[in-house]
């Protein structure tokens with residue numbers, strides 16, 4: 001049972017809502033003016049307020065602001081007979097939970113009240129996302145899994161020298177972030193960090209992007225231009241999507257790596273650069289070498305130090321940390337105040353396939369924050385968002401229902417270290433059913449330690 005305050009100057013609405021909500025077991029207070037409503041609000045501290053925008057004495061929006069500024073945690077549902085964009089935006093901006101048009105539909109009111117109570121409960125029950133991550137900055141690598149600890153150790157070693165580094169990993173696993181952190185922690189962190197995405201520049205311009213060009217080197221070269229190698233100077237050149245560097249340029253680039261000398265396109269002067277090279281790729285360069293699409297010598301030169309950025313599915317234990325961190329970061333960036341996850345959200349996040357890895361997780365949370373109407377990210381909202389992502393990333397025919405089920409069971413088992421009892425509870429099926437599905441789909445642990 002919740003305490004609900006109704007503020008409306010229309011007698012018939014007050015009476016019908018009172019009857020309807022009292023029947024549902026709620027304790028209802030009524031006011032026909034703004035002043036009376038604010039009095040009852042202070043006196044009874046209701047959980048939900050249903051507030052008309054046009055009142056004889058005060059403006060509903062101002063009452064809303066006053067309620068939001070008070071210590072009370074009440075959720076306010078605005079009602080109005082007049083819909084206009086500006087007022088709707090204002091109401092949501094000032095923290096209204098919902099905005100419903102008259103004539104009122106009982107189901108709509110009931111749904112809004114129930115949802116707002118759910119949010120209120122979640123806000124009161126759940127502790128806030130850890131303050132430790134309040135300093136959310138764009139160049140912090142979050143993770144405590146064994147694989148991430150190995151990466152941190154490797155970064156520590158790499159910061160002390162200038163050896164080329166190859167970072168391999170699927171899209172969105174944090175390859176660029178790792179490169180930035182290596183740069184930041186090195187003695188040359190005051191020097192530039194320059195990025196060249198080899199997949200984003202047309203082949204004909206890549207050479208000049210990399211090495212620069214002299215005036216008149218080709219049609220359109222109206223000025224002399226420094227290439228990324230030169231701009232990076234003593235800093236770091238990060239070559240993203242290295243697998244896309246055309247074969248014709250791979251030889252030239254290898255020459256630069258070996259001698260540390262280069263010439264601008266159309267130039268004759270030999271220049272030097274001591275920049276550190278960090279290359280990243282989501283392709284398997286070894287396979288490309290076998291197929292003659294990547295120069296073997298360049299591959300061996302680059303792969304001396306290889307960092308493997310693991311996909312999220314291989315480090316599920318990092319998901320709660322990442323989620324808390326991103327929530328803080330998104331709040332800072334968007335000026336939002338969503339600080340909690342409803343129970344069940346984390347389990348759901350840990351069982352999603354995350355084909356887009358950390359970037360996909362971050363994007364899903366941005367959407368969840370933007371859509372949230374309180375301080376809590378609800379499970380229902382996450383389900384909706386992840387449902388859309390699954391449809392977008394899988395396409396209509398790529399995943400059969402049984403394929404999705406197998407994948408989901410596999411992820412859940414990994415996430416609880418193959419504790420079948422816990423997994424069956426999370427999946428909402430009995431232990432024998434889980435066992436039979438494991439047999440049916442031939443699911444095996446990824447690593448021996450998962451057994």
Ligand SMILES: Nc1ncnc2c1ncn2[C@@H]1O[C@H](COP(=O)(O)OP(=O)(O)OP(=O)(O)O)[C@@H](O)[C@H]1O
Nearest residue numbers: 140141142143170171172173174175176177358359
């Ligand atoms: N471990 C992590 N901790 C915090 N943020 C992360 C982590 N990994 C990735 N991110 C964030 O996820 C997003 C994608 O990361 P990044 O661009 O480094 O991935 P990438 O592997 O280089 O992607 P792509 O292959 O598509 O270029 C960025 O916003 C980055 O800050």
